[in-house]
Amino acid sequence: MKDYDELLKYYELYETIGTGGFAKVKLACHILTGEMVAIKIMDKNALGSDLPRVKTEIDALKNLRHQHICQLYHVLETANKIFIVLEYCPGGELFDYIISQDRLSEEETRVVFRQIVSAVAYVHSQGYAHRDLKPENLLFDENHKLKLIDFGLCAKPKADVWSMGILLYVLMCGFLPFDDDNVMALYKKIMRGKYDVPKWLSPSSILLLQQMLQVDPKKRISMKNLLNHPWIMQDYNCPVEWQSKNPFIHLDDDCVTELSVHHRNNRQTMEDLISLWQYDHLTATYLLLLAKKARGKPVRLRLPFSCGPANATPKSKNLSLEDVTSDENYVAGLIDYEWCEDNLSTPPTPQFTKHWTESNDLESKSLTPVLCKSSANKLKNKENVYTPQSAVKNEECFVFPEPKTPVNKNQHKREVLTTPNHYTTPSKARNQYLKETPVKTPGNSAGRDKLMTSVISPERRCRSVELDLNQAHMEDTPKRKGTKVFGSLERGLDKVITVLTRSKRKGTAKDGPRRLKLHYNVTTTRLVNPDQLLNEIMSILPKKHVDYVQKGYTLKCQTQSDFGKVTMQFELEVCQLQKPDVVGIRRQRLKGDAWVYKRLVEDILSSCKV
Ligand code: 6BB
Numbered sequence: 001m002k003d004y005d006e007l008l009k010y011y012e013l014y015e016t017i018g019t020g021g022f023a024k025v026k027l028a029c030h031i032l033t034g035e036m037v038a039i040k041i042m043d044k045n046a047l048g049s050d051l052p053r054v055k056t057e058i059d060a061l062k063n064l065r066h067q068h069i070c071q072l073y074h075v076l077e078t079a080n081k082i083f084i085v086l087e088y089c090p091g092g093e094l095f096d097y098i099i100s101q102d103r104l105s106e107e108e109t110r111v112v113f114r115q116i117v118s119a120v121a122y123v124h125s126q127g128y129a130h131r132d133l134k135p136e137n138l139l140f141d142e143n144h145k146l147k148l149i150d151f152g153l154c155a156k157p158k159a160d161v162w163s164m165g166i167l168l169y170v171l172m173c174g175f176l177p178f179d180d181d182n183v184m185a186l187y188k189k190i191m192r193g194k195y196d197v198p199k200w201l202s203p204s205s206i207l208l209l210q211q212m213l214q215v216d217p218k219k220r221i222s223m224k225n226l227l228n229h230p231w232i233m234q235d236y237n238c239p240v241e242w243q244s245k246n247p248f249i250h251l252d253d254d255c256v257t258e259l260s261v262h263h264r265n266n267r268q269t270m271e272d273l274i275s276l277w278q279y280d281h282l283t284a285t286y287l288l289l290l291a292k293k294a295r296g297k298p299v300r301l302r303l304p305f306s307c308g309p310a311n312a313t314p315k316s317k318n319l320s321l322e323d324v325t326s327d328e329n330y331v332a333g334l335i336d337y338e339w340c341e342d343n344l345s346t347p348p349t350p351q352f353t354k355h356w357t358e359s360n361d362l363e364s365k366s367l368t369p370v371l372c373k374s375s376a377n378k379l380k381n382k383e384n385v386y387t388p389q390s391a392v393k394n395e396e397c398f399v400f401p402e403p404k405t406p407v408n409k410n411q412h413k414r415e416v417l418t419t420p421n422h423y424t425t426p427s428k429a430r431n432q433y434l435k436e437t438p439v440k441t442p443g444n445s446a447g448r449d450k451l452m453t454s455v456i457s458p459e460r461r462c463r464s465v466e467l468d469l470n471q472a473h474m475e476d477t478p479k480r481k482g483t484k485v486f487g488s489l490e491r492g493l494d495k496v497i498t499v500l501t502r503s504k505r506k507g508t509a510k511d512g513p514r515r516l517k518l519h520y521n522v523t524t525t526r527l528v529n530p531d532q533l534l535n536e537i538m539s540i541l542p543k544k545h546v547d548y549v550q551k552g553y554t555l556k557c558q559t560q561s562d563f564g565k566v567t568m569q570f571e572l573e574v575c576q577l578q579k580p581d582v583v584g585i586r587r588q589r590l591k592g593d594a595w596v597y598k599r600l601v602e603d604i605l606s607s608c609k610v
Pocket residue numbers: 017018019025027037038040070086087088089090091092093139149150346496497498
């Protein structure tokens with residue numbers, strides 16, 4: 001399709017890492033610099049009333065440049081699509097990080113929170129408010145530095161301090177201060193401004209939360225006073241540095257030189273062109289060169305079509321773009337992502353479309369593809385009868401590295417999640433919370449039952465809270481509909497972030513399942529026979545009303561509502577673990593509510609005799 005032609009001149013597309021709402025986000029590699037990027041893809045026809053949101057985001061991002069704001073590189077608009085090319089943040093969501101740690105210590109919270117305050121103070125200084133601050137909208141880059149995303153709701157400064165108070169609470173507690181199944185009850189709780197104070201919070205943390213979560217905006221602490229608040233200053237002895245370290249004015253000499261050589265322009269012309277900041281391919285190339293330099297890589301551009309080993313023409317160029325435009329997680333052919341210079345970061349799983357041929361290979365012969373009968377007609381995915389031609393040979397296994405900074409002092413906690421016994425729904429945060437006696441905020445006389453209502457309970461995951469909490473207590477702000485705030489906090493542990501282990505191909509029947517390292521998205525079993533486990537899972541899925549397509553040792557699963565809407569998509573892959581030498585199940589959610597998914601997978605796995 002024509003819409004992707006322009007994009008594919010500059011980027012090689014990889015996997016989709018997020019779908020939902022009106023956009024999907026794909027990982028990609030910028031061809032000239034070899035730098036990784038994230039591309040938000042929107043269908044203009046499907047945008048409808050969300051179109052202003054997209055325009056708002058683009059306009060704001062064009063005016064914002066800051067060390068803790070996800071950098072905009074490039075905006076492309078075609079007849080049917082809008083592509084927004086953004087900074088690559090392989091550390092994933094703050095939300096997942098908090099959940100994987102249960103909660104953060106006060107010290108770590110301070111490190112994180114100062115970055116949030118820095119970003120938001122800068123946003124305010126530029127005349128905007130973010131208005132959708134939540135842990136899902138803060139991503140970690142490869143250096144474990146936070147980057148604020150999603151400016152679709154930003155407007156004049158108003159409600160961000162209160163939202164930062166919620167964030168601060170979630171960071172230190174691991175759950176929300178205000179929570180309820182019932183939207184009206186939730187609204188009332190917010191308006192009352194009463195929340196539970198777990199006993200692990202220090203007096204200074206309690207005080208700061210109280211100042212930030214004031215219902216009355218006039219009584220709430222101002223951004224100015226937040227920057228040098230005693231809690232913020234503790235251990236640092238300096239206010240938050242909110243000014244941008246990435247100014248628009250100064251251009252980097254090395255990057256200008258490289259671009260001048262590449263474009264055969266003199267330096268002045270080049271500087272003039274860059275300084276237009278049109279968020280076209282030149283802006284993207286300059287900013288990505290700068291990022292490359294900051295990562296200690298040579299400030300060099302690749303020659304067009306010299307990407308990949310042996311100066312191979314990018315394989316995607318040989319492909320029809322038909323598949324690229326499908327709503328599936330497909331990308332343009334077999335990707336040579338090895339040449340992308342971000343070896344430190346997430347190597348995307350190559351995906352195959354046009355290279356897939358009718359199956360006459362070992363993979364699908366030995367393990368006959370199965371299309372579960374329960375709703376086979378609804379499944380359009382024909383993956384089970386295709387196989388990647390060139391993939392079978394490649395045995396190389398990629399391990400996503402941990403961020404360079406030692407981030408997870410509680411690494412062992414993740415491993416706990418890999419055992420079936422611990423793959424249970426209540427989080428340790430919740431258990432711990434319930435064990436410890438809470439201190440109430442003044443005026444809150446509720447007892448333990450009440451306390452439980454503010455704990456993220458898995459029983460509530462089916463709900464969809466469409467209430468804009470940020471707005472709920474802001475009388476002077478027009479109400480916006482349909483904004484999910486902190487409802488989406490309730491997401492799973494199973495998010496694909498950076499620390500997944502993947503190989504370049506899925507396990508085939510001939511070679512057996514993939515050998516993976518133990519990770520928090522892999523459940524171990526006591527079994528040693530992968531086929532037995534695979535068969536066991538396949539026998540259980542129909543009983544749980546899960547449709548699936550088998551591809552080697554991977555089961556691509558989905559659930560549907562009564563109306564045929566796909567409510568959940570996930571993969572279960574039988575894999576071989578090395579230490580211990582047992583069979584495991586890798587699970588990965590692609591779409592749908594994480595907690596509903598978590599319960600379902602838990603149900604499936606506990607039904608298996610593993
Ligand atoms: C973005 C990103 C930037 O992602 C699903 C939605 C930038 C995402 C990323 C990542 C993991 C690994 C590698 C890269 C701007 N807006 C949205 C963005 C939205 C997804 C975040 C993860 N959850 N890099 N990455 F998140």
